[in-house]
Amino acid sequence: MQSLDPLLSPARFEWGCATSAFQIEGASTANGKVPSIWDSFCAESGRIRDGNDGSVACDHFHRFADDVKLMADLGLRHYRFSIAWPRITRADNTLNAAGLDFYKRLLDALEHHGITPNATLFHWDLPAHLSGGWLNRETAYRFADYAELIARHLGDRLPRVATLNEPWCSAFLGYDLGVFAPGVQDRAQSLVAAHHLMLAHGLGLQAWRAVRSDTMLGIVLNPELCDPATPDGGDAQAARMAELERNDCFLNPLFGQEWPEELIHQIGPHAHVRHAGDTAICAQQLDFMGLNYYTRSIAQAPQSVRDKERGYTFVPPQEPKPLTDIGWEIYPEGLTRVVQNLLAQWPLPALWITENGAADNTEVAHGSVDDGMRCDYLRAHFAEVARLRSAGVDIRGYYVWSLLDNFEWAHGYSQRFGIVHVDFATQKRTPKRSALMLQGWLRA
Ligand code: FCB
Numbered sequence: 442m443q444s445l446d447p448l449l450s451p452a453r454f455e456w457g458c459a460t461s462a463f464q465i466e467g468a469s470t471a472n473g474k475v476p477s478i479w480d481s482f483c484a485e486s487g488r489i490r491d492g493n494d495g496s497v498a499c500d501h502f503h504r505f506a507d508d509v510k511l512m513a514d515l516g517l518r519h520y521r522f523s524i525a526w527p528r529i530t531r532a533d534n535t536l537n538a539a540g541l542d543f544y545k546r547l548l549d550a551l552e553h554h555g556i557t558p559n560a561t562l563f564h565w566d567l568p569a570h571l572s573g574g575w576l577n578r579e580t581a582y583r584f585a586d587y588a589e590l591i592a593r594h595l596g597d598r599l600p601r602v603a604t605l606n607e608p609w610c611s612a613f614l615g616y617d618l619g620v621f622a623p624g625v626q627d628r629a630q631s632l633v634a635a636h637h638l639m640l641a642h643g644l645g646l647q648a649w650r651a652v653r654s655d656t657m658l659g660i661v662l663n664p665e666l667c668d669p670a671t672p673d674g675g676d677a678q679a680a681r682m683a684e685l686e687r688n689d690c691f692l693n694p695l696f697g698q699e700w701p702e703e704l705i706h707q708i709g710p711h712a713h714v715r716h717a718g719d720t721a722i723c724a725q726q727l728d729f730m731g732l733n734y735y736t737r738s739i740a741q742a743p744q745s746v747r748d749k750e751r752g753y754t755f756v757p758p759q760e761p762k763p764l765t766d767i768g769w770e771i772y773p774e775g776l777t778r779v780v781q782n783l784l785a786q787w788p789l790p791a792l793w794i795t796e797n798g799a800a801d802n803t804e805v806a807h808g809s810v811d812d813g814m815r816c817d818y819l820r821a822h823f824a825e826v827a828r829l830r831s832a833g834v835d836i837r838g839y840y841v842w843s844l845l846d847n848f849e850w851a852h853g854y855s856q857r858f859g860i861v862h863v864d865f866a867t868q869k870r871t872p873k874r875s876a877l878m879l880q881g882w883l884r885a
Contacts, residue, residue: 445882446827454830455838456883457519457557458512458860459796461564461606463495464847466525468502472539477527477566478574482622493853499845500868502543506550508870511861512844513554515876516883520556521731521795521840522547523564523606524595526587532570534583536590548598559795559840560599561661562588562645564606565621574623575611575634578714585644592652601657603731603795604645608638609663609687617751620851628750632690632708636715639694643722650725660695661731661795664688666779667738670756675742682752683740692787694723703752731795732783733842734776734822736769765818767800767849767856773821777828784834791835797822798842800849800856803873810862810873819875841879845870 448454463479483494501508512520528540551558563584571580588604605611614621617631625631646658665687669676682703689701697720699705705712740753748754763771776797783789801815819841829836846859854865860876863869872880 444885446823448827448830449823449839451516451518451883455519455557455793456517456879457521457559457838457840458515458517458844459521459840459842460501460844460847461523461561461566462525462528463498463523463564463566464843464849465499465501465845467495467497467500469494469496471502472528472543473531473537474525474528474540475530475532475537476569477525478569478622479566481569482624485624488624489851490853490855493848495848497865498848499863499865501845504868505543505547508844509547509550509554509556511870511872512556515860515872515880517844517879518556518883519559519838519840520551520844521559521561523561523566524591525566526563526584527566527568529590530568530587532568534586536594541594544595548595552598558599559601559603560591560595561603561606562591563604563641565611565615567611567622575616575637576630578637578640581637581641581644584641585648588645589648589652592649592656596649596653596656599656601659601729602649603659603661604642605638606661607663607733608635608642608660608691609665611638612690613686628707628747629709629711632704633711633714635690636694636708636719639691639723640719643694643719643725646725647722657728658725659727659729659731659790661733662691663733663735663796664692664779664783665738666775666782667740667753670739670741670759673742676740679740679742679753683738683755686751688783688786692783694720695727696787697721697724707750707752727790729791729793729837730789731793732780733796734779734794735797735799736765737772737775737779765799765814766802767852769800771799771818771821773818773825776822776825780829780834780836791837793838793840794826794836795840796842797839798858798860800858801875802855802857805862805864805871808871810871812860812873812875815860815873815875816878819878 612635619626667680667683669680799818846857846863849856862871
């Protein structure tokens with residue numbers, strides 16, 4: 442793709458970039474912000490690569506005005522960001538007006554530059570004082586209180602709001618694999634967390650709609666495309682189990698369907714956390730769905746004892762495939778395949794690609810960053826989005842992950858996903874070749 446496909450013309454299609462609060466804001470104790478589970482997790486030794494944390498990150502809390510201007514200069518007219526729950530509420534769960542003020546100033550800057558905000562209420566930074574985290578049903582009710590606060594205080598300025606970002610990561614990376622906060626390794630508990638997250642989503646939508654009816658409301662998922670390693674029946678079943686965990690576990694409740702038997706079996710002795718009536722709460726009307734897509738997975742029949750609980754083992758592609766610097770296979774056609782698979786199974790609302798991008802760790806040389814791999818990756822994925830649109834799929838926008846190099850969770854600062862390079866020692870921003878490529882298209 443040398444120029445933008447007319448189906449993706451900015452006149453008819455939303456182009457934006459995405460970030461999340463914990464990954465860019467820093468200022469982790471400013472204006473009465475309380476700790477999140479990610480602050481606590483970063484403080485535990487051995488959790489984050491190189492012992493890094495989010496206390497400064499991109500210092501966006503102090504530099505947001507310049508960052509918004511940069512976005513505008515690049516021609517991006519839509520911005521997906523997340524609100525840090527621990528900035529907004531105090532330890533007694535009441536409003537922290539000083540924290541809220543940061544988002545008011547951010548929204549002022551976006552408005553000034555004609556950039557439309559697209560907010561996510563929860564991108565993993567759960568307030569640490571919520572006892573039991575997502576294992577506690579009460580957390581879902583506290584999320585609804587928080588959603589209501591945002592609806593009351595910022596709702597008039599937020600046309601589109603997602604409740605959760607990638608609840609699969611919060612539940613399974615946080616409570617099964619234990620590589621994300623809070624670092625628990627217990628398969629059955631991860632399903633408890635998944636259930637409470639979806640309950641939070643449903644209660645959050647109810648709470649928001651009780652305050653206002655003019656917001657487009659939805660959720661952001663990272664659905665899975667999992668291919669079996671071989672045609673063997675055991676591998677096919679493994680791929681199915683991976684997709685049940687990553688897709689059905691979240692999409693079924695959204696559309697009023699119960700979990701498949703296999704997941705009920707895996708939650709085992711905790712099945713009682715799923716109260717009668719919960720599925721109906723989860724199945725609130727969705728005005729949109731955000732899909733995040735990076736790669737696919739390949740599964741074989743489970744090998745280890747822990748993988749047998751899960752039902753699959755992930756393996757690398759059999760033949761060497763191009764990978765991004767984080768080691769994820771570059772598989773653009775997976776975007777089309779996963780969307781088609783989802784549409785075949787669930788009555789999806791209007792779709793946005795809310796994240797897509799590549800870790801390309803190319804550094805600054807002579808004042809510029811020649812991130813050719815990212816440019817190729819993005820072009821190939823834009824072509825898939827155009828393909829879906831030409832097939833009549835209702836995809837309305839694309840947000841590149843990410844505006845800035847940032848704190849990439851357990852990888853610390855070792856993986857650079859930004860279209861703008863950040864020198865973390867000086868906080869200098871340098872737009873990469875990918876950013877200039879987009880700028881050229883969006884301005885044309
Ligand atoms: C997604 C997350 C986002 C970022 C990208 C690389 O799963 O939503 O915060 O880490 O992956």
